[in-house]
Amino acid sequence: MQNKFEALIDKHMSSLGASKLSLSSITSEALWQQTGRYSADSELLRLKDRRESGFLLAPTHEEEITALFAALVYSYKQLPLRLYQTGRKYRDEKRPRQGLLRAKEFMMKDLYTFDSSHDDALKTYDQVRHAYKNLFDELKIPYLVADADSGNMGGKLSHEYHFASSKGEDNVWSCESCGYVANEEVVEKKAPGTQTSPTSSLVFTGISKDRETAIEIHIPRPDSMSPGESPSWDKIASYVNLHAVKNAGVDIDTSVEAATLTTLLPKAKSTVSIFDRSLQRADSEAQSAHDLTIIRPGDLCPRCDTGHLSVQKAIEVGHTFHLGTRYSEPLQALVTLPDQKERQVVHMGCHGIGVSRLIGAIASLLADESGLNWPRVVAPFEVVITLHSGISDDVGTQIYDALEGTDRVLDDRPIKDSRLKMVDAQWIGFPIQVVLGVAWKKKGEVEVRCRRLGVKKDVPLDTLHEEVTALLGQL
Secondary structure, eight states: OHHHHHHHHHHHHHTTTOEEOOOOSEEEHHHHHHHTOOOTTSSOEEEEOTTOOEEEEOSOOHHHHHHHHHHHOOBGGGOSEEEEEEEEEEOOOSSOBTTTTBOSEEEEEEEEEEESSHHHHHHHHHHHHHHHHHHHHHHTOOOEEEEOOOGGGOOSEEEEEEEEOTTOOEEEEEESSSSOEEETTTOOOOOOSSOBOGGGEEEEEEEBTTSOEEEEEEEEOOTTSOTTOOOOGGGGGGTBOHHHHHHTTOOBOTTSOHHHHHHHGGGOSEEEEEEETTBOOSSOOGGGEEOOBOOOTTOBOSSSSSOBEEEEEEEEEEEEEEEETTTTTTTTOEEBOTTOSSOEEOEEEEEEEEHHHHHHHHHHHHOBTTBOOOOGGGSSOSEEEEEOTTSOHHHHHHHHHHTTTSOEEEOOOOOSOHHHHHHHHHHHTOSEEEEESHHHHHHSEEEEEETTTTEEEEEEGGGHHHHHHHHHHHO
């Protein structure tokens, strides 16, 4: 079945003119140090060789593919270049859970794109998003495309692809009236129509990660809070949108405990203040005014006049990033351009699909009390043929031949109890089950079942192919 997922990916990567390759599962610490992504306390799985050289079990391959590009590509005439792989990745995941949804080792598809200019890179980004849309549409499962934060990947433009699920770890916000969808790291709400006095504000004071700067966060005091009430530092997440603080460019350490904070603040060398946009300011420092209060269901949408925001749990299964020169500049991925003497850095994108996570997510979404229930395009087989005991394999072969043109399999295992075969077919999740049982013995008809469409009926052999093909069309 994994092969089916990979074949689906290959099909849509081919539509982009992408070439498939295979990158090493081991990468060099030195490359990650060049791009500034190496960190001793991150999720990197490290190892050393006999010479004590540092290596990593590759969690992703931006550094390696960029270094490879830099060594082999020299001219703009070789661009655009689109390279992808589907392979294993490794991360020292702090909270492995739910099997395939979060693990230390997983399968992932990564597409890396290289263009000679910023504008060309954005065109490529749009083309990749279109290919992703076609791919996820083919699964016939509702999905969300959310504005997202690029995080340590770099770049300013990225989108996440989610399946809504109670088992998900991400919070995805959307508007009921327009197409606005965003993850919790970048979601916004409409600015308030009125401003309040800063004298009635609530102030949380934290410390920067380098312990050099005290950071004051000013937000409007909630109506439910008494004037003299001042919540402790460890309650900050109940009042302040910490993602917004990070997006404001403030390097605050939110992991420090309240007791430790009281000893660190007196030693700070300077103080920086940031204010929620709803607070009236005398100095009108626009750069320090941000939407810092937490977002709640029912808040007004920032993109339309009438919509309200709601939130749902979701599983992220894909992500597209416009990287710009985040990796090409430090790793010197350069090409010559027309009418320019000096070589210029290329503009990049990276675009992932979590193959093993996609398998786990679809399994959890579509499974019911009878078993798994795969979409047609990625099912192990579209049709399984099951014979009751006493019906010869020759008859099964006849049915198999009658379904030529479909992706079918004949369950010819030497199991006497045919009920076990039927239960197995349901647990495995074949989209359509063709059963030769009582109806075949009595009137020469074949039972056709499609659990996902709620179909269970007997059909004559001469219309079997037509019936099955019609059901597959609906799937």
